[in-house]
Amino acid sequence: xxxxxxxxxxxxxxxxxxxxxxxxxxxxxxSVSWYQQTPGQGLQFLFEYFSETQRNKGxxxxxxxxxxxxxxxxxxxxxxxxxxxxALYLCASSLAGGFxxxxxxxxxxxxxx
Amino acid sequence: AQKVTQAQTEISVVEKxxxxxxxxxxxxxxxxxxxxxKQPPSGxxxxxxxxxxxxxxxxxxxxxxxxxxxSTSSFNFxxxxxxxxxxxxxxxxxxxxxxxxxxxxxxxxxxxVTP
Numbered sequence: 001x002x003x004x005x006x007x008x009x010x011x012x013x014x015x016x017x018x019x020x021x022x023x024x025x026x027x028x029x030x031s032v033s034w035y036q037q038t039p040g041q042g043l044q045f046l047f048e049y050f051s052e053t054q055r056n057k058g059x060x061x062x063x064x065x066x067x068x069x070x071x072x073x074x075x076x077x078x079x080x081x082x083x084x085x086x087a088l089y090l091c092a093s094s095l096a097g098g099f100x101x102x103x104x105x106x107x108x109x110x111x112x113x
Numbered sequence: 114a115q116k117v118t119q120a121q122t123e124i125s126v127v128e129k130x131x132x133x134x135x136x137x138x139x140x141x142x143x144x145x146x147x148x149x150x151k152q153p154p155s156g157x158x159x160x161x162x163x164x165x166x167x168x169x170x171x172x173x174x175x176x177x178x179x180x181x182x183x184s185t186s187s188f189n190f191x192x193x194x195x196x197x198x199x200x201x202x203x204x205x206x207x208x209x210x211x212x213x214x215x216x217x218x219x220x221x222x223x224x225x226v227t228p
């Protein structure tokens with residue numbers, strides 16, 4: 001079974017621009033969660049989607065948004081990029097969320113200049 | 114406040130040594146789950162184990178073992194006879210219903226195993 005895939009793997013953007021990251025979960029998994037990893041703050045939860053609905057949201061500004069499609073694929077969008085948004089963005093999928101095991105993708109490394 | 118504390122930032126051992134990674138957590142939920150993940154240099158988080166709050170039995174998987182003690186709110190991870198391939202950053206995480214089941218990660222412990 002294929003794992004979680006994320007595209008693109010690397011991105012360089014300029015401050016003020018917006019960016020869209022994509023995540024394809026493991027086949028059959030309906031829950032997708034997003035995490036941000038930075039050296040200073042570590043791994044932080046952004047949001048979780050299940051059946052195209054945002055079910056949970058972390059403590060991030062409204063510039064961070066996401067959505068999930070009917071095939072469970074998910075996208076996250078960051079608008080008006082700031083230097084501090086430079087991070088590794090990790091997507092995780094699980095069967096139904098909750099306490100299910102979450103399996104992570106390789107991440108998208110975003111650099112904001 | 115940090116809900117998961119991994120006090121050891123970096124550990125360096127020589128191959129074949131045993132090493133224990135500490136994890137202390139804080140929660141008011143009675144039902145919760147604890148996880149360990151491994152992050153090799155490639156960056157992808159690799160799932161190692163999930164343990165629920167009602168199961169305090171120790172678990173062993175090959176060279177890996179986990180010791181869960183509710184009395185001390187700890188979920189420690191031991192690697193026996195470490196190998197160079199064990200070099201990675203290891204994260205302990207807590208999942209609680211009161212937080213919508215999101216994984217709350219510790220800061221991680223960087224383990225370096227040298228030949």
